[in-house]
Amino acid sequence: MHSFGYRLNGLLTFSLTILAIMCAITSLSDNLNTPSPSAEIQIMNINWFQKQPQGNDEVSLTMNISADLQSLFTWNTKQLFIFVAAEYETPKNSLNQVSLWDAIIPAKEHAKFWIHTSNKYRFVDQGNNLRGKEFNLTLHWHVMPKTGKMFADKIVLTGYSFPEEYR
Amino acid sequence: MGWIGDTVDSVKSIQLRQLLTQAVSLGMIVTSALIIWKGLMCITGSESPVVVVLSGSMEPGFKRGDILFLHMSKDPIRAGEIVVFNIDGREIPIVHRVIKVHERQDTGEVDVLTKGDNNYGDDRLLYAQGQLYLNRHHIMGRAVGFLPYVGWVTIIMTEKPIIKYILIGALGLLVITSKD
Numbered sequence: 001m002h003s004f005g006y007r008l009n010g011l012l013t014f015s016l017t018i019l020a021i022m023c024a025i026t027s028l029s030d031n032l033n034t035p036s037p038s039a040e041i042q043i044m045n046i047n048w049f050q051k052q053p054q055g056n057d058e059v060s061l062t063m064n065i066s067a068d069l070q071s072l073f074t075w076n077t078k079q080l081f082i083f084v085a086a087e088y089e090t091p092k093n094s095l096n097q098v099s100l101w102d103a104i105i106p107a108k109e110h111a112k113f114w115i116h117t118s119n120k121y122r123f124v125d126q127g128n129n130l131r132g133k134e135f136n137l138t139l140h141w142h143v144m145p146k147t148g149k150m151f152a153d154k155i156v157l158t159g160y161s162f163p164e165e166y167r
Numbered sequence: 168m169g170w171i172g173d174t175v176d177s178v179k180s181i182q183l184r185q186l187l188t189q190a191v192s193l194g195m196i197v198t199s200a201l202i203i204w205k206g207l208m209c210i211t212g213s214e215s216p217v218v219v220v221l222s223g224s225m226e227p228g229f230k231r232g233d234i235l236f237l238h239m240s241k242d243p244i245r246a247g248e249i250v251v252f253n254i255d256g257r258e259i260p261i262v263h264r265v266i267k268v269h270e271r272q273d274t275g276e277v278d279v280l281t282k283g284d285n286n287y288g289d290d291r292l293l294y295a296q297g298q299l300y301l302n303r304h305h306i307m308g309r310a311v312g313f314l315p316y317v318g319w320v321t322i323i324m325t326e327k328p329i330i331k332y333i334l335i336g337a338l339g340l341l342v343i344t345s346k347d
Contacts, residue, residue: 078228083247091272094271140247144229
């Protein structure tokens with residue numbers, strides 16, 4: 001009962017249990033944080049807007065994205081994954097979400113930023129429904145913790161629309 | 168040296184009833200582990216509630232050796248979610264993020280495109296020949312939580328199976344030679 005093997009076994013089990021409890025409490029502590037993020041996206045220019053040979057509309061745009069996401073960081077945050085997606089509705093699809101740009105914010109100091117960029121990923125529709133269509137731009141963030149539960153949320157910005165004609 | 172003598176003595180003195188008792192308790196341990204695993208499958212609604220990250224395509228968020236907790240619900244799949252999916256014809260599940268969603272008006276079915284955070288391009292290269300999107304039935308679950316480093320045990324046991332055999336052999340020996 002008091003041999004080396006039993007003592008080692010008991011010690012290992014106990015330390016693993018304590019480690020698991022600590023990870024759980026760390027994750028729960030993230031719920032105490034009340035974030036207040038803010039963001040603004042401006043479309044500076046529609047670079048071009050064409051119909052591809054396969055029949056799908058494609059658009060290239062340049063955006064100005066500014067945001068303050070510092071309040072989302074806690075001591076248990078490893079990084080923040082953010083992306084900007086365009087959301088719109090077409091006759092065939094009740095919802096289309098196309099990710100245009102994403103970034104990883106590794107630390108709180110980098111969470112207040114301003115960037116002028118064209119879309120990192122191609123904005124291609126499933127069909128040719130984009131002319132004159134209104135769409136929303138959403139800034140999503142995913143809080144990736146050092147351990148535990150991941151949180152995600154978004155800010156929806158409305159009022160954007162495509163040009164009536166291809167250019 | 169005394170330990171070896173004790174082991175040999177205990178092996179010699181095994182009685183049938185004691186052996187059967189130990190076999191039953193071993194069976195109980197294995198069965199309760201199975202019950203817990205199947206129970207987790209029911210609660211999370213996913214075929215495999217826990218997966219190990221095998222590649223570096225989601226770094227720096229998920230590194231090789233981390234484990235992910237999955238959950239599958241009837242909620243619609245939306246951009247940004249980290250999903251685990253199987254490609255037809257491949258057995259290893261892939262953990263990537265959804266970057267494009269097209270959801271049908273009438274049926275609610277959905278076309279989904281994914282990409283690993285650390286990859287340059289989207290996953291169309293990984294999909295089956297001619298497949299442009301994933302559908303709901305390809306997706307095994309959404310990642311909702313994670314624990315770092317714990318998955319290395321599984322990776323080591325898969326890549327160097329000799330360690331698995333040594334461990335099982337040692338456990339078996341321990342069960343047979345223990346006096347309780």
